[in-house]
Amino acid sequence: IIQPMIDGIGEFGTSVILDALRSFFTIPLQLALVFLGWGVAGMVYGLTIGSLLTVPVSLYVLGIRPSIPTRKTLASLWSFAKFSIPNRFVGAAYGRIDILLLGAIIGSGASGQYQIAYQLVLPGAFLAMVMHSGLFAEVSSRVSKGEPAKQKVTSNISFASIFAIPIFFGALAMPEAIVVTIFGAEYRPAATLLIGLSVYQILSTQTGQISAIISGYDRPDLNLKITIATLVVNLIFGVALVHEMGIVGVVIATIIAEAAKYILLSHYTRQFVSYSIIPEPVRYQFLAGGVMFLAVEFFHQWLGVSSVIDLFAIVGIGAIIYGLLLISLSEIFLVTARGILIDAAERYL
16 A cells, blocks of 8 residues: 555655565565474465565655545545456456466466466566556646646656567567577477567557556546456457467467557547657667567577577677667667666665
8 A cells, every 4th residue: 555655756666675675574584484384374474574564664755644534535535446446356357367268278288388478578567567656646646736647648658668679579589599498398389479478568568558547537447448348358369269279379369459458548548648659769669679689580590599698698689789779769768768877876876
């Protein structure tokens, strides 16, 4: 409850650090309690105590003292929660439907292949996840004050996929080498899934931001309706395609469902705020990603991948090329990179 409030005052990085602090408390406590013979209970109590220890620090950062809410406040909260809570449940079902379908129709082996591929593309969503909570709070604040939110919306849309796009091009260049080198030859079939799920991740990083905008404009009911529609689309196509194409069919169904979600969210969001669906920085990211793909493909064919070191070296070269191209193509990336470094130095050093 407290951490989203910290996001709400604009301390997004601090919120992430506090979550890391909770892990810093939790993991040693869990290890100690398990070694003392508490077993599974030690894991539970370690997490509980670690979370409690973080609360005073979070309250100090937030700078307020809790108080009992008024009836008016509770009514206001309920008007939002009655849609946002079901949306969380439906969203959770949507996030797990692929695994459930694969487990029920094909078997646990297919679910394992899917999970492996999904883990590899998950880093593309990390920045977008942090930006999502911040955008919701920022848009809500500006709307309540009657201020325009276009600039903040455009900024988030521009940067949400900055990691997901190069992951897609990297997966496109050497999917099998990535999967086999990291997880082993038994997971080779996951290479094909890696490309599809990286496409899904690009769409997901965008839809996450757009859904936050709709919530910020106090329309969680729209988010709920769109999420339900997306779940139905995913379920229908998933069942049909998994019988026709196997595990790849589930990934294709997921891409179709997420694309439908993106179109619906974009349509309704532009009724609240006018913004470019594919702003210039996103186009630059695809351009830089395309050049990175050519470079990674070249080094992959020339050097080959026989170890994790080879893989990380080629990935590192691709990341450097991608970053340098972004900085050279647009001043916004240069200014942003410089601002992040200066802010981090002032805040934490």
